Amino acid sequence: MASSLLLQLCIIFVVFGLAFAQLSENYYAKSCPQAKCIIKDEVRKTIKKEPGMGGSLLHLHFHDCGVGGCDGSILLDDTPKTPGEKSSLINVNSTWGYEVIDRIKARLEKTCPGVVSCADILAAAARDSVVTLGGPTWALPLGRRDSTEPHRMLTDTLGSLFNANLQALVMAFKQQGYTMEEFVALTGSHTIGRARCLTFRKHIYDDKNINPAFAKAMQAHCPKVGNDSERIPIDSTTPYVFDNAYFKNLLQQKGLLAIDQELYTGKGGITDAIVANYSSNQDIFFKQYVTAITKFGQTGVLTGNKGEVRTNCRKVNAPKA
Structure with missing residues (x-):
């Protein structure tokens, strides 16, 4: 089981493809003008206390979009009748930050009840995490609505895709209109990510394409x-x-x-030149990253009358009387 964003990204393409919707940067301008500031403030306070949470919030956004689209479905808790996505094999012990989203949602509900969706909170928190940690900003179209059910069966079924190799992942992105430069840029999210020992143990002990001193240093943390x-x-x-x-x-x-x-073999691999370019020119990396994540964050979203705006991100709204 891997925690790599590379592997997470492939899932949505195989099942749903890209489905851009009419979102707007000014979606909450009248209904909740404080929304952006509230989200940004909570993200900054959280990262100040725990810097690693920035990567977790970005990762959580990717996991949400990765199965069924960017619809807040990953935030739903298990119920006796409906298991959620967060307890699935590919998410359990691999995603963090749910309590941060809860805090943001609670503040928003006090300010403008029933207006800001959990899916939009995830997207905004991911962007603000990147910015807070020194990365680029980007225009963030809003107006996503929340799913009324988790995609647990789909999440479990697609677990096998997490064994996909680089060639397969590159092809999946290419078929959906991403350039190879955009694909590699998205993997740069790992610059603030964390991984569990279970996901890299084999690499640091058995693989040859790793710096020996680095491998030894990592082995001290991962027996x-x-x-x-x-x-x-x-x-x-x-x-x-x-x-x-x-x-x-x-x-x-x-x-x-x-x-x-x-991604980098040093032997003329398919992405070697792109990695080398990004390593020497951060501005180019940032430019490609903004293009790619803006596109990805609009994948498979619900808008209009589809879905709902949950008042509690962990459960669907109660039926109206």
């Missing part, structure tokens, strides 16, 4: 047996700064996850 849930920053250089150090590390064979290091 051959035990510590499966120990979380290690993917970017060992500047773990809580959104920059291009992730790509610089790949050039030195310091990719924590095997799929990360596969």
Whole structure:
């Protein structure tokens, strides 16, 4: 089981494809003008206390969009009759930040009840996390609505896709209109991400395409047996700064996850030149990242009369009397 964003991203394309909707940056201008400031304030306070939560919030947004579209479905708790996505094999012990979304939602409900969707909160919190940690900002179209059911069966069924190799992932993106540069840029999200020992143990002990000194340093945190849930920053250089150090590390064979290091082989691999370019020019990386994540964040969204705006992100609204 992998926690890589690379693998998460492939799922939505296989089942739903891209489905852009009419969203608007000014969606809440009249109904809840304080929304953006409230979300940003809560994200900044959270990251000040726990810098690693920035990567978790970004990761949570990707996991939400990764199955069924960006519809807040991952936030739904299990019920006796309907298991949620967060307890599925690919999400349990791999996604964090739910309580942060709860705090943001609670503040918004006090200010403008029943207006701001959980899906929009996820998208905005992800953007604000990147900005707070030094990354680029981007225009964020809003107006997503929340799913009234989790996509648990789909999440479980698609678990096998997490074994996809780099070639398959690149092709999946290409078929949906992403350039290879955009695909590689999205993996740069790992610059503020963390991974569990379970997901990179084989790479640091068995693989040859890894810096020996780096592997040994990681083995100190991840023994051959035990510590499966120990979380290690993917970017060992500047773990809580959104920059291009992730790509610089790949050039030195310091990719924590095997799929990360596969992006750069040093032997003319399909993405070698792109990784090298991003490692030497952060501005180009940021530009491509903004284009790609803006596109991805509008995948499979619900708008208009579809879905609902949940008052509690963990459960669907009660039926109207």
